[in-house]
Amino acid sequence: MIRFEGRVALVTGAGRGIGYAYAELLARRGARIVVHDIGADEYGMSQDASVAEAAAERLRVQGFNVRAAVGEINSRAGCRALVEDTVATFGRLDILIHNAGWVGYQKIEELTPGFLARMTGVGVEMPLWLAQSAWPTMIAQGYGRILFTTSDRALYPEYAQPGLTAYAAAKIATVGITNVLAHEGAPHGIRVNVISPVAKTRMWGFKGEPEELRPDAVAAGAVFLVSEACDASAWVLRASNRQFHALKAYEAAGVDYPRNLRAVTADTPEAVAAAWDRIAMVRADARA
Numbered sequence: 001m002i003r004f005e006g007r008v009a010l011v012t013g014a015g016r017g018i019g020y021a022y023a024e025l026l027a028r029r030g031a032r033i034v035v036h037d038i039g040a041d042e043y044g045m046s047q048d049a050s051v052a053e054a055a056a057e058r059l060r061v062q063g064f065n066v067r068a069a070v071g072e073i074n075s076r077a078g079c080r081a082l083v084e085d086t087v088a089t090f091g092r093l094d095i096l097i098h099n100a101g102w103v104g105y106q107k108i109e110e111l112t113p114g115f116l117a118r119m120t121g122v123g124v125e126m127p128l129w130l131a132q133s134a135w136p137t138m139i140a141q142g143y144g145r146i147l148f149t150t151s152d153r154a155l156y157p158e159y160a161q162p163g164l165t166a167y168a169a170a171k172i173a174t175v176g177i178t179n180v181l182a183h184e185g186a187p188h189g190i191r192v193n194v195i196s197p198v199a200k201t202r203m204w205g206f207k208g209e210p211e212e213l214r215p216d217a218v219a220a221g222a223v224f225l226v227s228e229a230c231d232a233s234a235w236v237l238r239a240s241n242r243q244f245h246a247l248k249a250y251e252a253a254g255v256d257y258p259r260n261l262r263a264v265t266a267d268t269p270e271a272v273a274a275a276w277d278r279i280a281m282v283r284a285d286a287r288a
Helices: 017-028 050-060 076-090 113-141 165-188 219-225 269-274
Strands: 008-012 032-036 066-069 095-098 144-149 190-198 236-240 243-247
Touching: 008 017, 008 076, 008 113, 017 032, 017 050, 017 095, 017 219, 032 050, 032 076, 050 066, 066 076, 076 113, 095 113, 113 144, 113 165, 113 190, 144 165, 144 219, 165 190, 190 219, 219 236
Parallel strands: 008 032, 008 095, 032 066, 095 144, 144 190, 190 236
Antiparallel strands: 236 243
């Protein structure tokens, strides 16, 4: 059975929804938890310290060892302070889950630098600075598990939505970050993965307890990925309705990168056009 006695987990965005489901399952399995949440609204604005405190109390009354954290992590210094406070409180940090996020819409002709900066701050800078802050502790321990969050809205063209350019940019960047950190962490016993969860939460404008697509229906996959039982790294785990599908991009066998892709040869734009069905591996009768 997968257990977490002796382990310490820091979960961002854990005051409600998916993050809370992660924290609760980890606590039930024996982990000591830091529940971090600034209490932002569904637009990523405002702050309410009671959100994290209430979530921590819900877990404490069940007998779990949980602390609340409400400090801002929209800067390198803020991320470092959160990690340092976690280590100071519990003496170690074994698990980092960056779940905090928000969904905002601006079509490309409306996109502003400020909006993009907010989105990449949450989806690109926060995971980087949190990982950087946790890295020395995890290296010293010879152990660490890091889990970031991506989205099917970025991974699959058929799920893309107008107005989500900034959101998709941040979420696909998370996959690249995961790939690199998985390499850097491997010699030190640090495993890094990313989850793409689907659940009815405030991000969907949903209030109350859903009958399907529940947050707790994706928690099992996340908790496995941050467990000692998981030695995998650089995977994307799709999670929805208690169903899980792991994916990873692999190079084709026999490729001598970058000189020989073992691919279709074409010397002119016309040759590319003529061979496009083979290049894109799309049947002629199924072209979009």
